Amino acid sequence: MLEIKNLHVVVEEDGTEILKGVNLKINEGEIHAIMGPNGSGKSTLAKVVAGHDAYEVTEGDILFEGESILEMDPDERAHLGLFLAFQYPVEVPGVTNKTLLREAYNTIAEKRGREELDPLEFEDYVNDRLDIVEMKPEFLDRSINAGFSGGEKKRNEIFQMAVLDPKISFLDETDSGLDIDALKVVAKGINYLADEDNAVCLVTHYQRILDYIVPDHVHVMLDGKIVKSGDKDLAVKLEDEGYDWLTDLASVSVNGEQ
Amino acid sequence: MSETQALESMVGGEYKYGFTTDIEYEDFPTGINEDIIREISRRKDEPEWVTDFRLEAFEKWKQMDGDPDWPNIEYKQPDFDNIQYYTSTKKKSGKKAESLDDIDPQIRETYEKLGIPLSEQKMLSGIAVDAVFDSESIFTTFKEKLGEAGVIFCSISEAIQDHPKLVKKYLGSVVPKGDNFYAALNSAVFSDGSFVYVPKDTVCPMELSTYFRINNMQSGQFERTLIICEENSHVSYLEGCTAPMFQENQLHAAVVELVALEDAEIKYSTIQNWYSGDEEGQGGIFNFVTKRGHCRGDNSKISWTQVETGAAITWKYPSVILQGDGSIGEFFSVAVTNNHQQADTGTKMIHVGKNTKSTIISKGISAGKSNNSYRGLVKISPRADGAQNYSVCDSMLIGQTCGAHTFPYIESANPTSKVEHEASTSRVGEDQIFYLQQRGISEDDAISLIVNGFCKEVLKELPMEFAVEADKLLGIKLEGSVG
Numbered sequence: 001m002l003e004i005k006n007l008h009v010v011v012e013e014d015g016t017e018i019l020k021g022v023n024l025k026i027n028e029g030e031i032h033a034i035m036g037p038n039g040s041g042k043s044t045l046a047k048v049v050a051g052h053d054a055y056e057v058t059e060g061d062i063l064f065e066g067e068s069i070l071e072m073d074p075d076e077r078a079h080l081g082l083f084l085a086f087q088y089p090v091e092v093p094g095v096t097n098k099t100l101l102r103e104a105y106n107t108i109a110e111k112r113g114r115e116e117l118d119p120l121e122f123e124d125y126v127n128d129r130l131d132i133v134e135m136k137p138e139f140l141d142r143s144i145n146a147g148f149s150g151g152e153k154k155r156n157e158i159f160q161m162a163v164l165d166p167k168i169s170f171l172d173e174t175d176s177g178l179d180i181d182a183l184k185v186v187a188k189g190i191n192y193l194a195d196e197d198n199a200v201c202l203v204t205h206y207q208r209i210l211d212y213i214v215p216d217h218v219h220v221m222l223d224g225k226i227v228k229s230g231d232k233d234l235a236v237k238l239e240d241e242g243y244d245w246l247t248d249l250a251s252v253s254v255n256g257e258q
Numbered sequence: 259m260s261e262t263q264a265l266e267s268m269v270g271g272e273y274k275y276g277f278t279t280d281i282e283y284e285d286f287p288t289g290i291n292e293d294i295i296r297e298i299s300r301r302k303d304e305p306e307w308v309t310d311f312r313l314e315a316f317e318k319w320k321q322m323d324g325d326p327d328w329p330n331i332e333y334k335q336p337d338f339d340n341i342q343y344y345t346s347t348k349k350k351s352g353k354k355a356e357s358l359d360d361i362d363p364q365i366r367e368t369y370e371k372l373g374i375p376l377s378e379q380k381m382l383s384g385i386a387v388d389a390v391f392d393s394e395s396i397f398t399t400f401k402e403k404l405g406e407a408g409v410i411f412c413s414i415s416e417a418i419q420d421h422p423k424l425v426k427k428y429l430g431s432v433v434p435k436g437d438n439f440y441a442a443l444n445s446a447v448f449s450d451g452s453f454v455y456v457p458k459d460t461v462c463p464m465e466l467s468t469y470f471r472i473n474n475m476q477s478g479q480f481e482r483t484l485i486i487c488e489e490n491s492h493v494s495y496l497e498g499c500t501a502p503m504f505q506e507n508q509l510h511a512a513v514v515e516l517v518a519l520e521d522a523e524i525k526y527s528t529i530q531n532w533y534s535g536d537e538e539g540q541g542g543i544f545n546f547v548t549k550r551g552h553c554r555g556d557n558s559k560i561s562w563t564q565v566e567t568g569a570a571i572t573w574k575y576p577s578v579i580l581q582g583d584g585s586i587g588e589f590f591s592v593a594v595t596n597n598h599q600q601a602d603t604g605t606k607m608i609h610v611g612k613n614t615k616s617t618i619i620s621k622g623i624s625a626g627k628s629n630n631s632y633r634g635l636v637k638i639s640p641r642a643d644g645a646q647n648y649s650v651c652d653s654m655l656i657g658q659t660c661g662a663h664t665f666p667y668i669e670s671a672n673p674t675s676k677v678e679h680e681a682s683t684s685r686v687g688e689d690q691i692f693y694l695q696q697r698g699i700s701e702d703d704a705i706s707l708i709v710n711g712f713c714k715e716v717l718k719e720l721p722m723e724f725a726v727e728a729d730k731l732l733g734i735k736l737e738g739s740v741g
Contacts, residue, residue: 050692050696051695051696052692053688053692054688073695073701074692074695074696075695075696075698075699075700075701077696078695078696078697078698079698083696084696086693086696089693090687090689090690090692090693091690092690092693092694092707092708092711093711093712094710094711094712094713094714094715095707095708095710095711099707100694100697100699100707101697103699103703103707104697104698104699107698107699107700108698111698143711160697164697164698
């Protein structure tokens, strides 16, 4: 479904290279986890896939269902069915969750050839999905993320994912800042939403969330590259041994490039 | 296109009301002197006391130092000798139109084009309109229906003829002739505007509105509006403004006076969309306005709501004097500036009576190279026990080349009073736009959502029928070339 080929990315403002040749392939029905220490480039990867314009792709490609999406605006990528759960969800005062979601849902529905929902139909549709992340209907009438606790913001991201029903979702540090109960709710929601026809990519610093969501593939990212891939056991090993045993691997390949 | 550029081009939406109506005007000399003022008064067939009012104001104006220098705006003072202080379209009868058929078809068409049909059948049923074209009121709708309720709604010129006692009692009683430079000028040469009188124990059965149009390139518009709400009465009034696009600046110097007696309530809303000049800052209206309400009776209430999107320069502080005990003053404002527009706007809340309350909600949005200032005074007099004020001034910046400023002045002489002031400045965040875009919403819709969210507290204060119009206007201002 999504294929990232030899992706090199620099920060547009100062030209610092963050991603140094990432390769990754994600198929329908798969759950992937990208792990790595702070500053390894894993969040950047998620943002670049979503089309953030603070970054510039200097080499490589991102293919969605075989087509390059590099030239597309973020909203066009969303129309294809690409979703990013933000590490730091943004506040938009005065605009309710419901307003955003209905506009987003109907825009995407139109682009994907689905039926648009009128306000009443949408109300029913949305209410069903609130339960997935154990949220109350009042939530819909609050301004987007304004005054939300950290946990509410993260749950709201998964709720939006449930409403928009994307084909592929990148979840950027969705587990960070959550207490154990909130983590369980969020994980339950993600498990509920993951199915045969879609794909999920968890971007995370800690192995903790992987106790609740079992990935098919685990990738380790260091210094802008995926240096190791494996199954869920790799995550366990990282938790026990840290990233140090992998750093040599990274420096060798970086030096190799130079 | 970067997001910032896109933002800027959106805020610079094309001005859709910039056309000119080709119409024949009566001759009238330009410039200002005593003879000109007498001539204005003569043409309007005014009683002597009005002529004297004008001349006294003119004397005061001549002695003043010129434009006030304290607002945070820069411009060249208008050439007062080059302005035509009175313009009148050539009419067959010389009288104001009694029916639609008497109105010059071109003027009727102008209002149709502006979306203000003057035919009562075509209008929203709940709104009466007074149409002011350059210096004159052209037509007032629903006069009969309002008359049944005892409400007087007509142009100020007609009111001087038909209700002289009322006008004489209240004209200049809230904004004195020599209040400030432009109020004095207005008092000397005021052209037309609306007069509203709501008798005791009456809820005005419909929304009242005046639509101001400046058409003539050389004319200044000196709107004069007076609204009186007797005991236990209620009225909601709205004004809208547009003008053609000219290279030269035109002057709109208005004076609006509101008087609310005991238990009365006046809600005054403005949607101001004067031509704001081109991208280089050429042309546009100078909007120098004195608006003041007087809560004269106990438990009266005056509420100003304004959506200011147009004009090259806006200098305007709709204020309330809270004299009656327990009276309430409110000011809700959205001011949008783009390109080279400059706005210095805000309010004054003067607490005189006991337990008076005021609320100020100001939202400034600046884009382009514009400059947007909030200036407000909250004054609590020594006898205003228990007075309360709550103020919020939020500014939103779009792009890197605009400015936002806040000048709040608080003078409290009563220790039992409570004054709260909050202020914030934010930038339309690229992170906000990215977030909404990631949800599938286009860039221009994202900006529209963010700005509407920012202004929500103010927009909800507008009467229903006009909230839609304001929404559309913000849309036009925000979408433009990208939309």
